Amino acid sequence: MASDELFALDQVTVRRGRAVLLDEVTCRLSAGVCTALMGPSGAGKSTLLRLLNRLEEPTAGQVRLHGRPLPDGDVLALRRRVGLVGQQPVLLTDHVPDELRVGRPDLTEGQARTLLEQVGLPAAMLTRQTAGLSGGEAQRLCLARALAVGPEVLLLDEPTSALDAASAKAVEQTVRRLVAAGLTVILASHNIAQARRIADEVLVLRAGKPVAHGAAADIDYLKEES
Numbered sequence: 001m002a003s004d005e006l007f008a009l010d011q012v013t014v015r016r017g018r019a020v021l022l023d024e025v026t027c028r029l030s031a032g033v034c035t036a037l038m039g040p041s042g043a044g045k046s047t048l049l050r051l052l053n054r055l056e057e058p059t060a061g062q063v064r065l066h067g068r069p070l071p072d073g074d075v076l077a078l079r080r081r082v083g084l085v086g087q088q089p090v091l092l093t094d095h096v097p098d099e100l101r102v103g104r105p106d107l108t109e110g111q112a113r114t115l116l117e118q119v120g121l122p123a124a125m126l127t128r129q130t131a132g133l134s135g136g137e138a139q140r141l142c143l144a145r146a147l148a149v150g151p152e153v154l155l156l157d158e159p160t161s162a163l164d165a166a167s168a169k170a171v172e173q174t175v176r177r178l179v180a181a182g183l184t185v186i187l188a189s190h191n192i193a194q195a196r197r198i199a200d201e202v203l204v205l206r207a208g209k210p211v212a213h214g215a216a217a218d219i220d221y222l223k224e225e226s
């Protein structure tokens, strides 16, 4: 695959107490594509994702971004470059425009409209309170809030597992649009059908170790029944 290297993990181990969450993982993750981290429950998908913006720290080994070790100092600056959207939409304010301005207080109305459009929400949402949003709308608003700060990478941890099928599809379409526009997306998911629909590359983990990695079309794990 001709993609550029974005993240490099070298011999990364994460231990918590006696548990080994990731076991000497060495891999490269590409820029400009959607990579799905797959594998059974407990395989280490969320742990790997959270290493990439220093929500987790390796016990041993190194994570590099564009060839450089993740910065020690300014974690917030890193998290603006590498944003994370979790499984459950967590909204922090009462009104949609305020939500979009959480990390970007100077956001103009025009920029707010563009962000909503990017995630497939109508501009009329700008008059709405966050309390009345559906799960799918709330999750897409979380995506828009993460995009407002101009990240280079979005990390998505099971972003549709709390959603009904229609909302999940809307979020998937949003992800594909964002990747087509040049964003890198790294997605932790146990949903094989979803990975078939949206992933360009797949890294399969089992018990904290990579067992397959490559273009989605070449990964046998995606050919299993779902």
Ligand SMILES: Nc1ncnc2c1ncn2[C@@H]1O[C@H](COP(=O)(O)OP(=O)(O)OP(=O)(O)O)[C@@H](O)[C@H]1O
Residues within 6 Å of the ligand: 016, 017, 019, 020, 021, 039, 040, 041, 042, 043, 044, 045, 046, 047, 048, 188, 190
């Ligand atoms: N602080 C901790 N102490 C001990 N074990 C932990 C800790 N945090 C996570 N684990 C364990 O590490 C393993 C990997 O967890 P992780 O959340 O990365 O897996 P996952 O592949 O994302 O799973 P799921 O699909 O269920 O979300 C799990 O067995 C989990 O119970």
